Amino acid sequence: MNTQFLNFMLKPITLACAIALPAVTQAAPASEAEVEQMRAELKALKTMMQQYVQQQNSLSANLAEVKAKSESVAVQASTPAMKAEGLSLKTKGGAELNVYGNVRADALYQSEGGSAARLYNQISSVPLEGNGESSDRLKASLAATRLGLDFKTPTQAGDVGGKIEVDFLGANDTLRIRHAYLTYGDWLIGQTWSNFAVPDYMPETIDALGYVGGAVKRTPQVRYTYKFDPATNLVVAAEDSKDDSSNMRLPALTARLNHKFSDTFAVSARAMGTEKKTDADTETAWGVGLGAKLDLTERTVVKADYYHVKGDSSFVSWANLGFVVNANKDIIDTNEFDSISLGITQQFSPQWRGTLGYGYMKADENNSYINAFSDKTKINKELWQAWANVFYSPTKPISLGLEYVYGEREAFGAAPNGSTKGEDNRLNAVAMYNF
Structure with a gap:
């Protein structure tokens, strides 16, 4: 009333x-x-x-x-919201758009290491002792600065998603595509991390390319994921391995089985098969991998990753050439190797964390393969690297890191002075603003 x-x-x-x-x-x-x-x-x-x-x-x-x-x-x-993970917008086509990325400055002081101007990992090609060593150098770069866009469009048949992510680590620090793909249901089409060489089980590093024993491979692919249950899924893919030494006729076939035993323990078993082709010959290359992640405590994480590969050098980083040919383009023999990486990360406080890591790669001593090289100092018998880093975040968007790495390579052939070993000895630093 x-x-x-x-x-x-x-x-x-x-x-x-x-x-x-x-x-x-x-x-x-x-x-x-x-x-x-x-x-x-x-x-x-x-x-x-x-x-x-x-x-x-x-x-x-x-x-x-x-x-x-x-x-x-x-x-x-009705007002667009600013979310913690990025700026949430609507595109003209009706897709939800999320913007993210970082501004990243890298610097290193190199006591001994690779001679290339780029400051990231060059363990497989560092000069042998006493043979044009690259000593006492300071290098800096912002090429790892990254920009990404995530898309999602609701449809009657389900959400259609997509991602575009770029950085400046192309040739001469030019813009390059890291990820560019679409997702629909259980399917993915485009370029993203290889289904075989995944970075999930690599110990944390400052180096943008990672260290020996791991892989940071992104490939164009068609991928399908089948979920057995919430803890187990199988991912299969047909990939372009981007192997410049081979004339690709068929895509590489990869499979990855992921399983979580618990909230603190997960494993991934992987397999790869691909054809290597020249103008006159073909050979089958294959590989297997196994990765594991274990949370020892809420603040302590252990990671391990293992690969065994025969005939391929495109998936796992720092490997020798996958196969060698004669003057008639016939494939003489293939390289076979094992690699492993191990690491432990400790979260000391909300602002501080650190990692200890180790990586190792060993090639089989196949004389037929080795003797096909006129310069045997260019192919490696063993590679290893060990690193320790610490990260400090004074506030959530900012991350400052410092890392020391030491590694060696042992070549199958000796330099004129008799040396077969090269050294990687440097101090890395990074400053990142994440948005």
């Missing part, structure tokens, strides 16, 4: 009662007690009406407040 109307009606009712009271007392004489009783009832009626008016006023105020809050929520819901 309208409170103004109640106030309007209250006054004449009270006035009428006041007029009627003397009239009643004149028409029918009443005792003093009856008169007082009528006055008390009139006063109670007036009080009750006033309380009712107050209740209606309070109810109206509450309704106005609820309406204002509802309008505020509606306005907020």
Whole structure:
């Protein structure tokens, strides 16, 4: 009921009662007690009406407040939100767009190491001792700065997703594609991490290319994921391995079985098969891999990754050439190797964490393969690297890191001075702003 109307009606009712009271007392004489009783009832009626008016006023105020809050929520819901993981927008085509990336500055001081101007890992080609060593050098780069876009479009048949991510680690620090793919249901089409050479089980490093024993391979592919249950899935893919030494006729076929034994222990078993082809010959290359991640505590994580590969050098980083040919382009023999990486990461506090890591690669001593090289110092018998790093985040978007790495390569052939070993000895630093 309208409170103004109640106030309007209250006054004449009270006035009428006041007029009627003397009239009643004149028409029918009443005792003093009856008169007082009528006055008390009139006063109670007036009080009750006033309380009712107050209740209606309070109810109206509450309704106005609820309406204002509802309008505020509606306005907020229609406004694009700034999320923690990036800027959430809508594209012209109706897709939800999320922008992310980082600004990254890398620097290193190289006591001994690779001669290339690029400051990232060059363990497989560091100069042998006493043979044009690259010593006491300072290098810096912002080429690992990254920009990414995530897309998602709701449809009647389910969400269609996509990603585009680029950095500047192309030739001469030019823009290059890291990831570019679409997803629909259990399918993925485009370029992303290889299904065989995944980085998930590599110990954390500052080096943008990683260290020996691991792989950071991205390939164009068509991938399908089949989920057996929430803890187990099988991923199969046909990939372009981007092997410049081979004339690709068929894609590489890869398979990866992922299983979580618990929330703290996960493993990944992988397999790869591919054809290597020249103008005159073909050979089958294959590989297997096994990765594991174990959370020892809430702050301590252990990672391990292992590969055995024959005939291929395109998937696992730092390997010798996968196969060798003669003058007629016939494949003489293939390289076969094992590699492993191990590491432990400790979260000391919300701002501090650190990692100790080790990587190793060993090639089989296949004389037929080795003797096909005129310069045997270019192919490696063994590679290893060990590193220790610490990261500090003074605030969430900023990450500062410092890392020391030492490694060696042992070649199958000796340099003129008899040396077969090269050294990688450097201190890396990084500063990142993540957005």
